[in-house]
Amino acid sequence: MDLTPSQTIGPFFHLCLTRDRAEGRLAGPEAKGDRIRLACRVLDGDGAPVGDAMIELWQADASGIYNHPEDPRRASHDPAFCGFGRLATDEEGRCAFDTVKPGQISALEAPHINVSVFARGLLKRVATRIYFSATGKDPILALVPENRRDTLLARRDSRNPALWSFDVHLSGDHETVFFDI
Numbered sequence: 001m002d003l004t005p006s007q008t009i010g011p012f013f014h015l016c017l018t019r020d021r022a023e024g025r026l027a028g029p030e031a032k033g034d035r036i037r038l039a040c041r042v043l044d045g046d047g048a049p050v051g052d053a054m055i056e057l058w059q060a061d062a063s064g065i066y067n068h069p070e071d072p073r074r075a076s077h078d079p080a081f082c083g084f085g086r087l088a089t090d091e092e093g094r095c096a097f098d099t100v101k102p103g104q105i106s107a108l109e110a111p112h113i114n115v116s117v118f119a120r121g122l123l124k125r126v127a128t129r130i131y132f133s134a135t136g137k138d139p140i141l142a143l144v145p146e147n148r149r150d151t152l153l154a155r156r157d158s159r160n161p162a163l164w165s166f167d168v169h170l171s172g173d174h175e176t177v178f179f180d181i
Contacts, residue, residue: 024087026057026099030080033062033100038130038154039165042093042117045172049093053119055168057085057097064103064111101132110138117168126178130154130166144177151176 027035042053060066061078068074068083077083087095102111113130134141134149141149151174157163168176 024085024095024097026059026082026085026097028080028082031061031100032078032080033103035098035162036101037096037098037163038113039094039096039163040089040115040168041165042089042119042168042170044170045175047169047172047174049089049091050119050170051089051091051093053089053093053117055087055089055095056116056118057099057113058116059083059099059102059113060105060111062100062103064105066105108137108139110136110141112138112140115166115168117170119170122170126170126176127181128152128168128176128178132156132164140179148177 027033038057040055042050042055044050058066061081061083063076063078065071065073065077066083067077067081071077081100085097085099087097089095099113102113104111110131110133112132115128115130116125117128118125129140129152131138131141131149131152132154134153141152144152151169154164154166157165167174170176
């Protein structure tokens with residue numbers, strides 16, 4: 001029996017959701033903080049690129065404030081920073097977001113970016129986080145076995161310090177740690 005589009009998330013879900021490439025720009029020209037380009041790649045269990053996935057990012061600004069009504073500090077958020085991005089992957093499973101490095105959200109939570117991945121074969125989105133460092137006492141990162149934490153770390157390009165990369169492995173030996181939310 002063949003799967004139909006109603007039985008899995010894709011490959012049709014992003015056709016109307018990712019038409020505007022500007023959705024990959026979380027930070028406007030006046031945004032405060034360290035500007036970065038975050039290059040993401042989605043891979044299947046065999047390491048092959050997933051060319052019809054969609055990635056959504058949600059993050060705090062450089063001061064650690066979310067542009068969300070439930071953040072009590074929202075009145076102080078950076079108006080040049082929206083905090084949300086969404087892009088489809090290309091044939092190589094890649095997409096890139098222009099943003100700023102997120103700030104410290106609280107005394108315990110390390111700077112991170114929340115990630116949702118939608119792809120064919122998934123019955124619902126998968127959620128993970130991107131960290132820029134595995135140091136500190138982040139309570140969520142502490143739940144992840146130490147030998148798996150590297151699946152949550154962005155890697156900085158040694159030749160271009162503003163370029164960070166993050167691979168999402170949907171399954172297999174290098175599967176990214178996903179969270180039940």
